[in-house]
Amino acid sequence: MNEATLYDVAVIGTGPAGSMAAYDLAAAGLKVLVIEKRELPRYKVCGGGFVYRGLRDLPFDAAEVVDLQFKEVDIYFDDGTHLVASDDRPVISMVMRDKFDYLLAEKAIEKGSVLKQGEKLTALQHKSDQILLTTDKNAYSTKMVVAADGAYSPTAKMAGWTTDSRTLIPALEYEIYVSPEEYEKHCRNVRFDMGAVPHGYGWVFPKNGHLSVGVGGFGNGGGKLDLKSACMKYIDDMNIKNIVEIKKFGFNIPITPREEGFVKNGVFLTGDAAGFADPITAEGISNSIFSGRYAAQAIISSQGDPYSAAKRYQDILDEKLLPQLATGRTLAAWFYGKPKLRSFLIKHYGAKFARYMTAVFCGDRNYPINLKKRIIQKSLNRLVGKKSKLKKAV
Numbered sequence: 001m002n003e004a005t006l007y008d009v010a011v012i013g014t015g016p017a018g019s020m021a022a023y024d025l026a027a028a029g030l031k032v033l034v035i036e037k038r039e040l041p042r043y044k045v046c047g048g049g050f051v052y053r054g055l056r057d058l059p060f061d062a063a064e065v066v067d068l069q070f071k072e073v074d075i076y077f078d079d080g081t082h083l084v085a086s087d088d089r090p091v092i093s094m095v096m097r098d099k100f101d102y103l104l105a106e107k108a109i110e111k112g113s114v115l116k117q118g119e120k121l122t123a124l125q126h127k128s129d130q131i132l133l134t135t136d137k138n139a140y141s142t143k144m145v146v147a148a149d150g151a152y153s154p155t156a157k158m159a160g161w162t163t164d165s166r167t168l169i170p171a172l173e174y175e176i177y178v179s180p181e182e183y184e185k186h187c188r189n190v191r192f193d194m195g196a197v198p199h200g201y202g203w204v205f206p207k208n209g210h211l212s213v214g215v216g217g218f219g220n221g222g223g224k225l226d227l228k229s230a231c232m233k234y235i236d237d238m239n240i241k242n243i244v245e246i247k248k249f250g251f252n253i254p255i256t257p258r259e260e261g262f263v264k265n266g267v268f269l270t271g272d273a274a275g276f277a278d279p280i281t282a283e284g285i286s287n288s289i290f291s292g293r294y295a296a297q298a299i300i301s302s303q304g305d306p307y308s309a310a311k312r313y314q315d316i317l318d319e320k321l322l323p324q325l326a327t328g329r330t331l332a333a334w335f336y337g338k339p340k341l342r343s344f345l346i347k348h349y350g351a352k353f354a355r356y357m358t359a360v361f362c363g364d365r366n367y368p369i370n371l372k373k374r375i376i377q378k379s380l381n382r383l384v385g386k387k388s389k390l391k392k393a394v
Contacts, residue, residue: 007033009299010133010142011113012121012155014040015097016054016285017271017292018148019104023059024296025146026111033140034113035133037120037149040105044097045249046285047173047212049190049205052089053363054286057293060107065099067208070190073361075354078195079343083350085358092190092361094207095285116140121149124158126265144266144306146295148288151254153273160267165259166275168252169200169282171216172231175249178211179242186211186240193234197227199336202234211240216253216282218336255279255332257325263313266306268295276321279328280335280367290321327367 008030011022018034026032055062069090075083085091109115119135124145133140147155151168187206196202200217215231227250254275262269270276271288278287294316302309335342346353359365
């Protein structure tokens with residue numbers, strides 16, 4: 001057992017949230033321990049579509065672990081509508097999470113983080129002003145903990161989150177290897193197919209030498225879908241043939257934040273552990289990066305005071321992330337739960353929608369805050385305007 005070193009912060013998990021928190025914390029001169037239960041690089045189930053808003057927030061170049069980049073994204077709807085989200089910048093970059101996460105962990109190590117890989121956290125205890133961490137190989141002491149260990153977050157359970165209010169949606173990701181000729185047919189475009197499954201969508205993401213194809217169910221009924229049959233049907237609908245090998249993976253994506261808060265006694269939840277994936281697209285890499293860096297920013301500014309850090313973290317989330325997620329949930333409920341309304345809106349405002357989503361993907365815009373209130377206010381303004389015109393006419 002090694003209890004000699006007292007760390008300022010221990011980070012659990014080497015996903016984007018954990019590694020970026022460790023990177024910023026170590027860069028600020030803090031003693032940072034990173035615990036990863038598996039040996040790196042390790043496979044991580046994920047579609048691997050990384051939007052530009054997250055890519056541009058990285059403080060270093062990640063080009064070496066980007067498979068392909070696309071300046072256009074094709075979005076198809078079940079009513080036959082086809083929209084294109086396009087920009088001069090790469091709207092979406094394709095990454096394999098084993099290589100991508102490994103790069104982020106290496107960057108954190110370069111800044112001075114100490115990585116303990118192949119160690120599984122088994123216990124977390126508070127003692128005076130320290131947190132004692134026990135793994136299956138060692139014991140460590142730290143002042144604060146950043147929990148970045150994914151959707152099921154054992155760390156959160158150990159730290160006292162006894163209930164889980166997050167909504168987790170089911171998704172399947174199939175890594176499909178096809179013949180070179182078949183790959184050439186599908187490697188030039190990235191596409192989403194809205195309505196490919198009820199209350200959800202399908203995707204085709206070209207990677208180096210293979211295709212990542214999947215389906216995910218959102219909203220009401222998402223958990224009742226036969227996703228395996230739906231995914232195979234989608235592969236057939238996409239006319240993907242000459243398949244050499246399929247590697248099948250299932251996972252759950254938390255698309256609503258925890259209602260019980262994000263900090264308990266010096267333990268900070270980030271990324272999927274907190275429930276920060278985008279409620280509309282289910283893309284989680286970007287918000288994981290943001291939340292990891294937000295937690296680091298709060299801890300750095302607190303000068304070692306966990307209570308000050310907790311308040312600062314909540315303030316940052318309230319300002320920069322939680323309002324966007326709230327609006328995203330409202331939009332997702334309409335988008336996936338009301339297909340007729342979606343079809344009507346896309347038919348009349350499709351081009352505007354494509355431009356808006358492009359701006360969101362690229363980080364130029366956020367989802368509007370207080371959407372319901374704004375819609376009601378606009379409706380009232382129009383009603384008042386109509387009454388005013390009627391009075392003038394009379």
